[in-house]
Amino acid sequence: MQDIFKGKITKGIAGFYYVYVPGKGMIECKAKGIFRKDNIKPLVGDDVSIQILSEEERTGNIIEILPRKSSLIRPAVANIDQAMIIFAIRKPDVNLNLLDRFLIQMEQQNLKTIICFNKADLENSDGPSSQRLKEIYTKAGYEAMVISATEDDSIDKVLACLKGKTTTVAGPSGVGKSTLINRLQSDTQMETGSISMKIERGKHTTRHSQLIPISEDTYILDTPGFSSLSVFDMEKEELEAYYEEFQPLVCGCKFTACSHIHEPVCCVKEGIKRGEARKKSTENYKLIYQELAQKKKY
Numbered sequence: 001m002q003d004i005f006k007g008k009i010t011k012g013i014a015g016f017y018y019v020y021v022p023g024k025g026m027i028e029c030k031a032k033g034i035f036r037k038d039n040i041k042p043l044v045g046d047d048v049s050i051q052i053l054s055e056e057e058r059t060g061n062i063i064e065i066l067p068r069k070s071s072l073i074r075p076a077v078a079n080i081d082q083a084m085i086i087f088a089i090r091k092p093d094v095n096l097n098l099l100d101r102f103l104i105q106m107e108q109q110n111l112k113t114i115i116c117f118n119k120a121d122l123e124n125s126d127g128p129s130s131q132r133l134k135e136i137y138t139k140a141g142y143e144a145m146v147i148s149a150t151e152d153d154s155i156d157k158v159l160a161c162l163k164g165k166t167t168t169v170a171g172p173s174g175v176g177k178s179t180l181i182n183r184l185q186s187d188t189q190m191e192t193g194s195i196s197m198k199i200e201r202g203k204h205t206t207r208h209s210q211l212i213p214i215s216e217d218t219y220i221l222d223t224p225g226f227s228s229l230s231v232f233d234m235e236k237e238e239l240e241a242y243y244e245e246f247q248p249l250v251c252g253c254k255f256t257a258c259s260h261i262h263e264p265v266c267c268v269k270e271g272i273k274r275g276e277a278r279k280k281s282t283e284n285y286k287l288i289y290q291e292l293a294q295k296k297k298y
Protein backbone atom coordinates (compact mmCIF):
# COMPACT_ATOMS: atom_id res chain seq x y z
CA MET A 1 0.00 0.00 0.00
CA GLN A 2 1.40 3.35 -1.02
CA ASP A 3 1.53 6.30 1.33
CA ILE A 4 -1.05 9.05 1.09
CA PHE A 5 0.05 12.67 1.30
CA LYS A 6 -1.83 15.92 1.67
CA GLY A 7 -0.98 18.78 -0.66
CA LYS A 8 -2.30 21.72 -2.57
CA ILE A 9 -2.89 22.14 -6.31
CA THR A 10 -0.71 25.01 -7.49
CA LYS A 11 -1.18 24.73 -11.22
CA GLY A 12 -3.19 22.78 -13.78
CA ILE A 13 -1.96 22.30 -17.33
CA ALA A 14 -3.45 19.96 -19.94
CA GLY A 15 -4.74 17.35 -17.54
CA PHE A 16 -1.77 17.51 -15.19
CA TYR A 17 -1.98 19.01 -11.73
CA TYR A 18 1.08 20.24 -9.91
CA VAL A 19 0.57 19.49 -6.24
CA TYR A 20 2.80 21.02 -3.62
CA VAL A 21 3.37 18.62 -0.74
CA PRO A 22 5.16 20.21 2.24
CA GLY A 23 8.35 18.28 2.83
CA LYS A 24 8.26 16.64 -0.58
CA GLY A 25 7.99 19.46 -3.05
CA MET A 26 6.07 19.55 -6.30
CA ILE A 27 4.47 16.34 -7.56
CA GLU A 28 2.98 16.04 -11.04
CA CYS A 29 -0.41 14.37 -10.71
CA LYS A 30 -3.28 13.10 -12.77
CA ALA A 31 -6.82 13.09 -11.49
CA LYS A 32 -8.52 10.33 -13.44
CA GLY A 33 -10.15 8.68 -10.45
CA ILE A 34 -11.67 11.92 -9.24
CA PHE A 35 -13.49 12.55 -12.51
CA ARG A 36 -14.88 9.06 -12.48
CA LYS A 37 -15.81 8.97 -8.81
CA ASP A 38 -17.10 12.48 -8.06
CA ASN A 39 -17.44 14.04 -11.50
CA ILE A 40 -15.67 17.11 -10.20
CA LYS A 41 -12.89 19.13 -11.76
CA PRO A 42 -9.99 19.93 -9.47
CA LEU A 43 -9.17 23.64 -9.16
CA VAL A 44 -5.99 25.52 -8.43
CA GLY A 45 -6.10 26.05 -4.67
CA ASP A 46 -7.76 22.75 -3.89
CA ASP A 47 -6.40 20.82 -0.94
CA VAL A 48 -6.02 17.23 -2.04
CA SER A 49 -4.87 13.79 -0.97
CA ILE A 50 -2.45 12.20 -3.37
CA GLN A 51 -0.74 8.90 -3.83
CA ILE A 52 2.85 9.12 -4.97
CA LEU A 53 3.44 6.77 -7.90
CA SER A 54 7.14 7.41 -8.40
CA GLU A 55 9.38 9.24 -5.96
CA GLU A 56 12.02 9.46 -8.66
CA GLU A 57 9.87 10.93 -11.37
CA ARG A 58 7.85 12.93 -8.88
CA THR A 59 4.54 11.70 -10.22
CA GLY A 60 1.34 10.88 -8.43
CA ASN A 61 -2.40 10.54 -8.50
CA ILE A 62 -4.99 12.78 -6.89
CA ILE A 63 -7.30 10.49 -4.98
CA GLU A 64 -9.45 12.98 -3.11
CA ILE A 65 -10.36 16.66 -3.18
CA LEU A 66 -10.75 17.86 0.39
CA PRO A 67 -13.76 20.07 1.20
CA ARG A 68 -13.52 23.55 -0.34
CA LYS A 69 -13.78 26.52 1.99
CA SER A 70 -14.68 28.75 -0.95
CA SER A 71 -14.26 29.10 -4.68
CA LEU A 72 -14.06 31.95 -7.15
CA ILE A 73 -15.46 31.77 -10.65
CA ARG A 74 -13.27 34.30 -12.45
CA PRO A 75 -10.52 33.27 -11.99
CA ALA A 76 -11.58 29.70 -11.20
CA VAL A 77 -9.65 28.98 -8.02
CA ALA A 78 -10.47 27.46 -4.65
CA ASN A 79 -9.71 28.44 -1.07
CA ILE A 80 -8.47 31.99 -1.54
CA ASP A 81 -8.45 33.72 1.85
CA GLN A 82 -7.63 37.29 0.97
CA ALA A 83 -6.34 39.73 -1.63
CA MET A 84 -3.34 42.03 -1.67
CA ILE A 85 -3.51 44.97 -4.06
CA ILE A 86 -0.21 46.58 -4.85
CA PHE A 87 0.29 50.11 -6.08
CA ALA A 88 3.41 52.26 -6.18
CA ILE A 89 3.66 55.66 -4.51
CA ARG A 90 5.58 56.83 -7.57
CA LYS A 91 6.87 55.29 -10.80
CA PRO A 92 4.19 54.67 -11.92
CA ASP A 93 2.08 57.29 -10.12
CA VAL A 94 -0.65 55.87 -7.98
CA ASN A 95 -3.94 55.76 -9.89
CA LEU A 96 -6.73 55.93 -7.34
CA ASN A 97 -9.48 55.27 -9.85
CA LEU A 98 -7.81 52.03 -10.80
CA LEU A 99 -7.37 51.21 -7.13
CA ASP A 100 -11.12 51.65 -6.60
CA ARG A 101 -11.77 49.24 -9.45
CA PHE A 102 -9.53 46.61 -7.92
CA LEU A 103 -11.17 47.11 -4.53
CA ILE A 104 -14.64 46.68 -6.03
CA GLN A 105 -13.60 43.53 -7.86
CA MET A 106 -12.23 41.97 -4.69
CA GLU A 107 -15.26 42.93 -2.69
CA GLN A 108 -17.56 41.43 -5.32
CA GLN A 109 -15.76 38.16 -4.64
CA ASN A 110 -16.04 38.63 -0.89
CA LEU A 111 -12.31 38.87 -0.42
CA LYS A 112 -10.79 40.79 2.42
CA THR A 113 -8.29 43.22 0.90
CA ILE A 114 -4.93 44.53 2.03
CA ILE A 115 -3.66 47.56 0.14
CA CYS A 116 0.10 47.76 -0.25
CA PHE A 117 1.67 51.04 -1.29
CA ASN A 118 5.09 50.07 -2.60
CA LYS A 119 8.26 52.03 -3.44
CA ALA A 120 8.12 54.05 -0.24
CA ASP A 121 11.82 54.77 -0.81
CA LEU A 122 10.90 56.89 -3.85
CA GLU A 123 8.53 59.13 -1.93
CA ASN A 124 9.20 62.83 -2.26
CA SER A 125 7.29 66.09 -2.02
CA ASP A 126 6.24 65.95 -5.68
CA GLY A 127 4.10 62.89 -5.17
CA PRO A 128 1.41 61.90 -2.68
CA SER A 129 2.27 61.17 0.94
CA SER A 130 2.23 57.44 1.62
CA GLN A 131 1.18 57.97 5.21
CA ARG A 132 -1.74 60.08 4.06
CA LEU A 133 -2.84 57.41 1.58
CA LYS A 134 -2.57 54.76 4.27
CA GLU A 135 -4.72 56.89 6.57
CA ILE A 136 -7.38 57.52 3.93
CA TYR A 137 -7.81 53.86 3.07
CA THR A 138 -7.64 52.67 6.65
CA LYS A 139 -10.47 55.08 7.38
CA ALA A 140 -12.37 53.64 4.43
CA GLY A 141 -12.27 50.24 6.13
CA TYR A 142 -9.28 48.58 4.46
CA GLU A 143 -6.02 47.27 5.81
CA ALA A 144 -3.29 49.40 4.27
CA MET A 145 0.47 49.34 4.51
CA VAL A 146 3.45 51.18 3.09
CA ILE A 147 6.44 49.15 1.94
CA SER A 148 9.56 48.99 -0.19
CA ALA A 149 9.82 45.63 -1.89
CA THR A 150 13.56 46.16 -1.97
CA GLU A 151 13.92 46.29 1.83
CA ASP A 152 14.05 43.39 4.30
CA ASP A 153 11.86 45.05 6.93
CA SER A 154 9.07 45.36 4.40
CA ILE A 155 9.37 41.73 3.34
CA ASP A 156 8.95 40.68 6.98
CA LYS A 157 5.92 42.94 7.32
CA VAL A 158 4.28 41.43 4.24
CA LEU A 159 5.15 37.88 5.30
CA ALA A 160 3.37 38.48 8.60
CA CYS A 161 0.20 39.44 6.70
CA LEU A 162 0.36 36.39 4.47
CA LYS A 163 1.21 33.73 7.06
CA GLY A 164 -1.08 30.72 7.04
CA LYS A 165 -3.21 32.13 4.24
CA THR A 166 -3.61 31.94 0.49
CA THR A 167 -3.50 35.45 -0.91
CA THR A 168 -4.22 36.64 -4.40
CA VAL A 169 -1.94 39.43 -5.57
CA ALA A 170 -3.10 42.10 -7.99
CA GLY A 171 -2.05 45.50 -9.23
CA PRO A 172 -1.07 47.35 -12.40
CA SER A 173 2.20 46.55 -14.11
CA GLY A 174 5.42 48.15 -12.99
CA VAL A 175 4.41 48.58 -9.35
CA GLY A 176 6.75 45.86 -8.08
CA LYS A 177 4.66 42.68 -7.93
CA SER A 178 7.39 40.44 -9.38
CA THR A 179 10.02 41.99 -7.19
CA LEU A 180 7.91 41.40 -4.11
CA ILE A 181 6.92 37.85 -5.00
CA ASN A 182 10.49 36.86 -5.80
CA ARG A 183 11.73 38.35 -2.54
CA LEU A 184 9.02 36.61 -0.53
CA GLN A 185 10.16 33.29 -1.95
CA SER A 186 13.86 33.84 -1.54
CA ASP A 187 13.36 34.30 2.19
CA THR A 188 11.88 30.85 2.42
CA GLN A 189 13.68 27.62 3.10
CA MET A 190 12.07 25.12 0.76
CA GLU A 191 12.56 21.55 1.83
CA THR A 192 12.69 20.07 -1.62
CA GLY A 193 15.97 18.26 -1.95
CA SER A 194 17.65 18.97 -5.23
CA ILE A 195 14.70 20.50 -7.03
CA SER A 196 14.59 24.24 -6.96
CA MET A 197 11.16 25.39 -5.88
CA LYS A 198 11.54 28.98 -6.76
CA ILE A 199 9.11 30.05 -9.43
CA GLU A 200 10.41 33.03 -11.30
CA ARG A 201 7.61 35.36 -12.11
CA GLY A 202 9.47 36.95 -14.99
CA LYS A 203 8.26 39.37 -17.59
CA HIS A 204 6.31 36.85 -19.64
CA THR A 205 3.69 37.00 -16.92
CA THR A 206 1.48 33.99 -16.38
CA ARG A 207 -1.50 33.36 -18.60
CA HIS A 208 -2.81 30.81 -16.13
CA SER A 209 -3.45 31.21 -12.46
CA GLN A 210 -0.81 29.57 -10.34
CA LEU A 211 -0.10 29.31 -6.67
CA ILE A 212 3.38 30.02 -5.41
CA PRO A 213 4.28 28.27 -2.15
CA ILE A 214 5.86 30.68 0.31
CA SER A 215 5.96 28.30 3.25
CA GLU A 216 3.82 25.51 4.63
CA ASP A 217 0.21 26.74 4.52
CA THR A 218 1.20 30.05 2.95
CA TYR A 219 0.63 30.62 -0.75
CA ILE A 220 0.37 33.49 -3.20
CA LEU A 221 -1.96 33.34 -6.18
CA ASP A 222 -0.39 34.84 -9.25
CA THR A 223 -3.24 35.40 -11.69
CA PRO A 224 -4.15 37.45 -14.72
CA GLY A 225 -7.77 37.12 -13.57
CA PHE A 226 -8.00 40.42 -11.76
CA SER A 227 -6.89 42.78 -14.45
CA SER A 228 -9.76 43.39 -16.85
CA LEU A 229 -11.13 46.33 -15.03
CA SER A 230 -13.69 47.97 -17.26
CA VAL A 231 -16.56 45.54 -16.92
CA PHE A 232 -18.32 44.91 -13.67
CA ASP A 233 -21.16 42.50 -13.42
CA MET A 234 -23.48 44.73 -11.41
CA GLU A 235 -26.23 47.34 -11.65
CA LYS A 236 -25.21 50.98 -11.24
CA GLU A 237 -27.43 51.20 -8.15
CA GLU A 238 -25.29 48.56 -6.45
CA LEU A 239 -22.10 50.57 -6.75
CA GLU A 240 -22.60 52.74 -3.65
CA ALA A 241 -22.44 49.64 -1.45
CA TYR A 242 -18.76 49.29 -2.37
CA TYR A 243 -17.93 52.65 -0.84
CA GLU A 244 -17.84 51.88 2.85
CA GLU A 245 -17.62 55.50 3.91
CA PHE A 246 -20.84 56.34 2.02
CA GLN A 247 -22.82 53.98 4.21
CA PRO A 248 -23.46 56.18 7.26
CA LEU A 249 -24.38 59.00 4.86
CA VAL A 250 -26.71 57.41 2.29
CA CYS A 251 -29.75 57.17 4.55
CA GLY A 252 -29.84 60.95 4.78
CA CYS A 253 -30.21 61.47 1.04
CA LYS A 254 -33.46 63.09 -0.01
CA PHE A 255 -34.14 60.75 -2.92
CA THR A 256 -34.43 57.02 -2.26
CA ALA A 257 -32.66 56.15 -5.48
CA CYS A 258 -30.08 58.91 -5.13
CA SER A 259 -27.11 58.39 -7.42
CA HIS A 260 -25.08 60.91 -5.36
CA ILE A 261 -24.04 62.61 -8.58
CA HIS A 262 -26.49 65.25 -9.82
CA GLU A 263 -29.17 65.35 -7.10
CA PRO A 264 -29.51 68.80 -5.49
CA VAL A 265 -29.71 67.55 -1.90
CA CYS A 266 -27.34 64.69 -1.20
CA CYS A 267 -25.81 63.70 2.13
CA VAL A 268 -23.00 61.77 0.49
CA LYS A 269 -21.82 64.81 -1.44
CA GLU A 270 -22.13 66.89 1.73
CA GLY A 271 -20.17 64.31 3.72
CA ILE A 272 -17.38 64.31 1.19
CA LYS A 273 -17.15 68.10 1.41
CA ARG A 274 -16.78 67.75 5.17
CA GLY A 275 -13.99 65.21 4.67
CA GLU A 276 -15.90 62.16 5.82
CA ALA A 277 -15.00 60.16 2.74
CA ARG A 278 -12.07 59.76 0.40
CA LYS A 279 -12.11 63.00 -1.57
CA LYS A 280 -11.15 61.24 -4.75
CA SER A 281 -13.79 58.64 -4.20
CA THR A 282 -16.70 60.68 -5.57
CA GLU A 283 -14.80 61.33 -8.77
CA ASN A 284 -13.98 57.66 -9.10
CA TYR A 285 -17.45 56.63 -8.08
CA LYS A 286 -18.92 58.95 -10.68
CA LEU A 287 -16.75 57.61 -13.48
CA ILE A 288 -17.56 54.01 -12.68
CA TYR A 289 -21.27 54.81 -12.18
CA GLN A 290 -21.46 56.42 -15.59
CA GLU A 291 -19.68 53.48 -17.14
CA LEU A 292 -22.23 51.10 -15.63
CA ALA A 293 -25.09 53.30 -16.81
CA GLN A 294 -23.65 53.30 -20.35
CA LYS A 295 -23.24 49.57 -20.44
CA LYS A 296 -26.94 49.01 -19.83
CA LYS A 297 -27.85 50.74 -23.06
CA TYR A 298 -26.60 47.93 -25.22
Ligand code: GDP
Pocket residue numbers: 118119120121122147148149150151172173174175176177178179180
Ligand atom coordinates in the same frame (compact mmCIF):
# COMPACT_ATOMS: atom_id res chain seq x y z
P1 GDP B 1 5.55 44.34 -11.80
O1 GDP B 1 5.30 44.71 -13.24
O2 GDP B 1 4.43 44.82 -10.93
O3 GDP B 1 5.84 42.90 -11.60
O4 GDP B 1 6.83 45.20 -11.35
P2 GDP B 1 8.37 44.76 -11.18
O5 GDP B 1 8.54 43.90 -9.99
O6 GDP B 1 8.87 44.25 -12.48
O7 GDP B 1 9.05 46.16 -10.84
C1 GDP B 1 9.13 47.25 -11.75
C2 GDP B 1 10.36 48.07 -11.42
O8 GDP B 1 10.23 48.67 -10.12
C3 GDP B 1 11.64 47.25 -11.36
O9 GDP B 1 12.68 47.99 -11.98
C4 GDP B 1 11.91 47.08 -9.87
O10 GDP B 1 13.28 46.94 -9.58
C5 GDP B 1 11.35 48.37 -9.30
N1 GDP B 1 10.91 48.25 -7.90
C6 GDP B 1 10.14 47.29 -7.35
N2 GDP B 1 9.95 47.54 -6.04
C7 GDP B 1 10.61 48.68 -5.74
C8 GDP B 1 10.77 49.46 -4.55
O11 GDP B 1 10.27 49.16 -3.46
N3 GDP B 1 11.52 50.61 -4.66
C9 GDP B 1 12.10 50.97 -5.83
N4 GDP B 1 12.83 52.10 -5.84
N5 GDP B 1 11.97 50.26 -6.97
C10 GDP B 1 11.24 49.12 -6.93
Ligand code: ZN
Pocket residue numbers: 250253254258259260261263265266267268269
Ligand atom coordinates in the same frame (compact mmCIF):
# COMPACT_ATOMS: atom_id res chain seq x y z
ZN1 ZN C 1 -27.09 61.03 -2.39
